[in-house]
Amino acid sequence: MDDSSRMWITAVPPFGPDDIGVLLSVDTDSADPGERLVCRLLDRGHEGEEGVFYLLPFDLSARYARTGDRLAVALVAPRAALDEETLDEAVLGASVLDEAVLDEGLAEAEGRSGEGPEEWVTLLRRELVTDFVPVEQDGEKQAVLLIDHLGPVASLDELFARFEAGESGIAVLNAQ
Template identity: 60%
Template sequence: MDDSARAWISAIPPFGPDDVGVLLSLDLTSRDPGERMVAVLLNRGHEGEEGVFSLLPFDLSARYERTGGRLAVSVLASRQVLVDDLAGDTDDDRAALRAHLAGLPRDAADDDRVTLLRRELVTDFVPAERDGVKQPVLLIDHPGPAPLAELLSGFERGESGIAVLNAD
């Protein structure tokens, strides 16, 4: 699936029909190292409403960027948090993730952060901002690629979760 098929501007049922925001999908079966590292960090979430997890900004965060008619959303993580979470495990999968992490460039705005995912879509949507704080990005995890309707019905059935990422 391309990026635009994995990012939506939508009202999310658990938050109400008037709360329109950015929703990104995370395929838990993906072989993409960035997606796999995000999945590792989701274990650091703190459950709020049933099935909805909030993550601390130094664990995972999001960044909005607008270029013309496109909105890009990046998911960033602390390199050190990833190093700590991936350390000590000797399986081949974790070793491959450590090797991938070592090659990721540092974020220009924060030397400790790395970009794990980046999704873009064509939209005129401008994320809301309140008191200088941008609207969070929602990340829905699920097994395999899926269209939005399937993602939301999977959440309703308890087969996926939603993580709330602070954005800048």
């Protein structure tokens, strides 16, 4: 599946028809090590509305980047959160660890300090062509929503149907 088939700009039913935002799907049975780690970190969420989990930014966070007509979202986790999950580098896989080097450059570009490549790891990155610009309110970037599911899905409607049937959950991630 390409990125755009797993990333949408949409309203999410539990939040109402007027709240348009970025929604990513993550497969709990994915072969991708980064996606599997994201799914494990979702277990650290705190339940709000039924089936909706909120994650703390030091457990899992999102980063937006825009290049021309493309909006990219990267899901990042601090190395400490991964260590707490008792994951070692063999589970992470070389490709996930290589992405951590990119985070050092992002930290410098965003004016953050003390967050080197050994501290933040990019777990997955998706992008699509859109003119949507995530809103900011009081200096905070718009949250990214994740919907977890088992196996491939054919459509956004199928994802929402799985959520309504209690077969998936929605997580709210703060964006940096």
